[in-house]
Amino acid sequence: MNRDELLALPVTVDVETAGRALSIGRTKAFQLAKAGQFPARVLRLGGKYRVVTADLLELLGVAPTRSDGASATDAPIAPTVEDFGGPRLEQHPTQLHALSAS
Numbered sequence: 001m002n003r004d005e006l007l008a009l010p011v012t013v014d015v016e017t018a019g020r021a022l023s024i025g026r027t028k029a030f031q032l033a034k035a036g037q038f039p040a041r042v043l044r045l046g047g048k049y050r051v052v053t054a055d056l057l058e059l060l061g062v063a064p065t066r067s068d069g070a071s072a073t074d075a076p077i078a079p080t081v082e083d084f085g086g087p088r089l090e091q092h093p094t095q096l097h098a099l100s101a102s
Helices: 003-007 015-021 026-034 053-060 093-101
Strands: 012-014 042-045 048-052
Touching: 003 053, 012 015, 012 053, 015 026, 015 048, 015 053, 026 048, 048 053
Parallel strands: none
Antiparallel strands: 012 048, 042 048
């Protein structure tokens, strides 16, 4: 599987698909999953096995990219008050004073 195919996978995939991504045959992939030795997290849902895609991507060293083109493993972008149109604290010394006085 190429990078684009890997990044297009849903949140979980069947063991056969995960095995294909890892170049593991179907039989071996199921043996590993049943033995609890599959190299990525496997969920058992009823009689079915599902592999967590995020674990699979991490194992393969494939980092999803954000919409701005940066790698998702780059420093996270946490929203700030400014992102929502709020005031910057350094623009309001009275707010800084009020916070430091409490």
